[in-house]
Amino acid sequence: MRDEGIVGVAPARRADDPVLAAPTGLAAAPAPRRWAVARRFARNKLAVAGLLTIVVLYSAALAEPLIGRYPYDEIGFGLRDKPPSADHWLGTDRQSRDVWARLVKGGQVSLAAGFAAVVIIMTIGVTLGGLAGFFGGWVDALLMRFTDILLAIPLILLLITAASLFQPSLRTTIVVIGLSSWPGAARLVRGQFLALKGQEFVTAARAIGAPPGRIMLRHLLPNTLAIIIVEATLWLSYAILLEASLSYLGLGVQIPTPSWGNMLQDGQRELLAGAWWLTLFPGMAIFLTVLAFNLVGDGLRDALDPRHRRR
Secondary structure (H helix, E strand, O other): OOOOOOOOOOOOOOOOOHHHHOOOOHHHOOHHHHHHHHHHHHOOHHHHHHHHHHHHHHHHHHOHHHHOOOOOOOOOOOOOOOOOOOOOOOOEOOOOOEHHHHHHHHHHHHHHHHHHHHHHHHHHHHHHHHHHHHHOHHHHHHHHHHHHHHHHOOHHHHHHHHHHOOOOOHHHHHHHHHHHOOHHHHHHHHHHHHHHOOOHHHHHHHHOOOOHHHHHHHHHHHHHHHHHHHHHHHHHHHHHHHHHHHHHOOOOOOOOOOOHHHHHHHHHOOHHHOOOHHHHHHHHHHHHHHHHHHHHHHHHHHHHOHHHOOO
16 A cells, blocks of 8 residues: 655656656645645544634734724723723723734734744754754764754743843744744754655665755655644744743733733733733633644644544
């Protein structure tokens, strides 16, 4: 039976076979294979629900100027800590600002921060992991020992230390998360490159004189792309959670610019006064977003690698 695992292994071909340039990874998969992956994903109802949740969240973030109803930083008078009502769907905070408008704007900030941080994480992780796995030797030893050092430090401690050294802002939060969170992705990609570089299609590419860069980009990377996509999806949820944690601690996005993390921090002061909505709604937004990305990541893993399908 044909193996449709995440890592596509190309069969042996003649060195002059033009198909050699297109190994069997996700990027080079034929249309029927892609449709098979989509069908397997669609059968996972939880993954589809997670994907729809993500689409709704990002759509709401993009449409923030249209659906915010009130300016997110508008300070009202006489509306402090008002519960949800027809005028203010999610209530108001202690500054009489509309919680719905701030929640939508906070989603725009948190989702953008998570996406940008993951771009940095995967760019660094894939590059360094690919170089270590392909070249091996002293390159692998140097890069992996540096990676081991970073992995030995608790991530949240590393983030807090790095964030406290610079002026807290959205840009600082994105850069700090991206530059401190790539080691896991690097080790994953390194393992995949190590497993693939001894395969016959890589040996054939070497035999016809393909340079290392071409082998990595045209042969190894496409065969690793599926697992990179899954890893990036899972890292999106974690990056959003890290951004919320830093903002909650006052080391991330600063008030009055809202993010879900600093909305939690701001709302906890009024929690004992009975203003439950100030922490419930941003907390639920974080929970649903992280859950949705994890469900999509699990669904992609199952769809791309049938060996992981639940029985």
